[in-house]
Amino acid sequence: MSRLVQRGETSVALGARPDPKAPDTWIVTIGEHHHTVQARRTGEGTLLVTLADGRTAELAVTRDAQRWWVTGGGRTTVVAEAEAAGRAHAHEGGLEAPMPGKVLAVKVAPGDRVAAGATLLIVEAMKMEHAIKAPHAGVVREVAAREGDMVSPGTPLVTLDREEDA
Amino acid sequence: MSRLVQRGETSVALGARPDPKAPDTWIVTIGEHHHTVQARRTGEGTLLVTLADGRTAELAVTRDAQRWWVTGGGRTTVVAEAEAAGRAHAHEGGLEAPMPGKVLAVKVAPGDRVAAGATLLIVEAMKMEHAIKAPHAGVVREVAAREGDMVSPGTPLVTLDREEDA
């Protein structure tokens, strides 16, 4: 079985199948590349992997909704399913609240033309103020939040049309 | 649901049911005694328990084949199902190998009368010699192991009739 996962800015097909000829051996496909590796379970959620060049590492893998967390070889990496990343990108025009918090100030109104990085709103969370800035230049189409609103992740705040679209 | 568990030399009925009137509250029955306690899950396999007297402790509980391991309040305890303990006692006349190892020496033959504590066999395991001693005075009915045998847990070694039976 193969899945599409994000690697940096692009997506890559990822799959693994056991080598029928050798125990504890897997053939892993990352895009065009094939890797023959030794692997066995160790503890709960952990895997001991030996690469073809002889390097070995125990990796802890945790499945999350649309991504995996991997710790091993001295770092922790998040691997996202490409499909999930794609879904998120579809939301690009609409800015949603990134965290639970309270809207302290709304700095823009519909029709405003804003530069990339311009402050759109100020949200307070964890006792700190955070400026929500425009990810790109554009024109504000809609402002859905008001000062004093309590917002949670996913609450729509502002719809911003791209400058080139506007 | 209630089960019989070992407590020291005797067995006791143990059960728990949620208090329908109060959240996170359980009524636990240990033999004749009832305890009303607060309890909630914390991590995996762990429980935060508050007793009626206000004391609180997080306990880790692991289910094993016929027993539970419990750590909390500063100690680790093994609680055995009474049924399982009963089964083991039924084997009393026949001595089985207690661990994987190698029989180094057999010190008795069928018909031998032995005192409690007399060495019956010597088994080597983990690079140490261990003397297998008679749990009670008695007469050897059968010797099933020979020097050099590799034995694993449960391998019958010696059948010993009690002195009073013999």
Place this chain on the structure above:
Amino acid sequence: MKRVLIANRGEIAVRVAQACHAQGLETVAVYSQADAAALHVRTATRAVLIGPPPAAESYLRVEALLEAARKTGADAIHPGYGFLSENADFARRVVDAGLTWIGPDPAAIEAMGTKIGARRRMEAAGVPVVPGVHDAGQDVAALEAAADRIGFPVLVKASAGGGGKGMRTVERREDLRGAIEAAQREAQAAFGDRAVYIEKLLVRPRHVEVQIFGDRHGGAVHLLERECSIQRRHQKVLEECPSPALDADLRRRMGEAAVAAARAVDYVGAGTVEFMVDARGDFYFLEMNTRLQVEHPVTELVMGVDLVAAQLAVARGEPLPWTQAQLQPRGHAIEVRLYAEDPARGFLPSTGKLLRYRPPVAPGIRHDGGVAEGDEVSTWYDPMLAKLIAWGETRDHAIGRLAHALGAWQVHGVTTNLGFLQAVVAHPAFRAGATHTGFIGEHFEDGVFAPEPAGDEALIAVAIAEAMGLTRAAAGQGGAGEGGDGRSDRVSPWRALGAWRSNA
């Protein structure tokens, strides 16, 4: 002293409880509704609910805390850091209730409680202070005039502040008004006091603080300094002891100044005198923290002490367990703070469930944590999850141990600054000891830190884990902790991707 109520949460409440238990003392945890199953509750021997999630309605409620102590028969209160730890009124109420207050006398807290008052006292005691204007009032125009007198750049700081809250750096006059207003709002929300003042911003200074300790028998010692220059938005990220910047003479002079500061207010217990040290080796009093500090473990490891145990002893009326001559440093210690925040998105706070949490275990590595696997991380409280501290015979030795331990720390389900901490520790300027308060801004562009894309090893592990069905078990287990309601969707709140940034 038999039963200590700990008026705090998170790692410090756990740390204090462990110290109490090691002395055979019972502990009482207090908790808000959001913390009913929090680690600090699970560590204590008793626990009392004190209110709803907002701190103002729970951890900051003096009445509820005193009632909890009364109800459980606690005979002493340890305030930890933050919350009410530097609140003189609370300390006084505790003492008036006949309980032992594990901290300095209310009068000492009060004397050092506002930055403005503390500065005046230190000036009087001959301790050098940073140029600033503290008597301009809270009118914006007056504060602007004060800034003009000092000259830009300036710092706007909350009088009752700490932890970067209510603090703003201002480079240009036109940004000053907005900064003052924001700082006043933050100060009001965090401390219930909107007062701010203006101070000269030193260029590339180091933040160095001296640990001091006093007792009720006239004893006062210092326990070396901590270098806390690695900060992001005035929030400390990494601390070490000793400072790589001090020579023996400067260390001695700063230690003496810190003890003088402590003696000026008859200080009892653990306290910290913060200084700024400029490039010329001049040092300025910044403020005194009349409580245990987050970063106290680096001092403990280098000086060979247990500061919490000493707090308990001194609160019982015992003399200091050490003389100044006995306190000899050994080796080097570095602490990093694990925050629930996303370095790739301007360090915005993150939330979620800790699907997997395994701190590294190795010689010379200490983990002081406030969370455990399966815990939910919310936005109600401070985003610091845990601290990791490495000790080594030398600074290089400590760095080597820390770097290795950071790589093995398994924190899954909640985005943290772990990768950022690794980048800081690996940075050549940090290895060279060239730390100053602008370190992060200088070496990490725009205060944003993007993780490297996944390596082959990680992708291989994912592929095989999925093929083995290894990760299905983990997902099931994640849900099992709270009834298997599949809440893992919630761990990914940052659904709006793109270039969202904080104003860091």
Place this chain on the structure above:
Amino acid sequence: MKRVLIANRGEIAVRVAQACHAQGLETVAVYSQADAAALHVRTATRAVLIGPPPAAESYLRVEALLEAARKTGADAIHPGYGFLSENADFARRVVDAGLTWIGPDPAAIEAMGTKIGARRRMEAAGVPVVPGVHDAGQDVAALEAAADRIGFPVLVKASAGGGGKGMRTVERREDLRGAIEAAQREAQAAFGDRAVYIEKLLVRPRHVEVQIFGDRHGGAVHLLERECSIQRRHQKVLEECPSPALDADLRRRMGEAAVAAARAVDYVGAGTVEFMVDARGDFYFLEMNTRLQVEHPVTELVMGVDLVAAQLAVARGEPLPWTQAQLQPRGHAIEVRLYAEDPARGFLPSTGKLLRYRPPVAPGIRHDGGVAEGDEVSTWYDPMLAKLIAWGETRDHAIGRLAHALGAWQVHGVTTNLGFLQAVVAHPAFRAGATHTGFIGEHFEDGVFAPEPAGDEALIAVAIAEAMGLTRAAAGQGGAGEGGDGRSDRVSPWRALGAWRSNA
């Protein structure tokens, strides 16, 4: 030195690997078929299978180890303790292969390699030795005659021995023949050398050993002593530093004697000189261990050193990182050893799967472990699973921390001596520092230790956990680690109940 092969397994292999990684060195683990997924393999950066489970066919196979080093490009070998660590032939082969041997020169190992030879050298160097007969040969009658000359009680000891293997205490002449034969058999099996000798048994002596360290530049220092009196059947259970029994003068004299012993064989690297100290404060050389010791962490914590890092440095040809004057003790450290053994059944070895394994995490607590949750514990190797070490400002402080940490150690699925360790640490005689080698026999009747019956709290937890279905998840998870084959039955090998006892 770039890549170190660690010719060992268990906690010491993990410990050495961590020290290497902290210095940026790669590591190569070796493993038997029984250890393919063992923690030491999972910790290393490379791993090589060297044979079937029996140590004689894997960890003791010189050819296989050298081949593993060649194949992986390792340029140094660390032997750990046990196995081939004190095998001069192996050391010589390593050096001949052009690799760095992280240990003393083969000649020094050889000189101290047999207890008989070592005693002779020490006698010549003026170091006091225990009365004994070492030249009686291996004939039983001759050994009996030797015992008659010395007078009972006597010890029968393997010349190549260690860890209590091939050692027997004999109180009465009629038990001597059996003891000699058993010791010879055990010595043959464990060390490939059946030679034993007879030594005077000191009454209620303390076992005190001095850590020494030498370099290739003529440097030799001692790093205080360790008190290792708490033993069961000559197997150490608990060690501490410093010894509660030594005064400054005795400490100095023993340290000097240890350094003299090291200098007598031009010792390079970490070594330990073991002494017996009798009630009068006389001390006798017992043996020298030419390797790192299991209990080295207590020295590390009190002296502020990393002995493995120093081994690596000295092996690279660097001078000692410390002078004798710099080595100043601070505080007190205690180590306990967690064994897979059943105290209720005469401490017979136990096996099984570690269904849950969570070491305690707290300030001042160090865990050096060779196992992790989900691991199988077999009878192939030494039953020591892990060590827990507590440091404190004072002995009482360390005991308080240790006692609390022991209570929080979660070891489920394999019966261990954990409850016994708690009882030792809680014992008034231990708290008073009244330790001697007969401590366990004197305070724990018949060498058997029965756990207390379950308390209400444990039963309540079981009842609620079952009612919640909490434990079903745990059982499923236990099986999941190895394909869910429900092997948990195997964790309870001691099915024959009753009065089975070892000959302890």
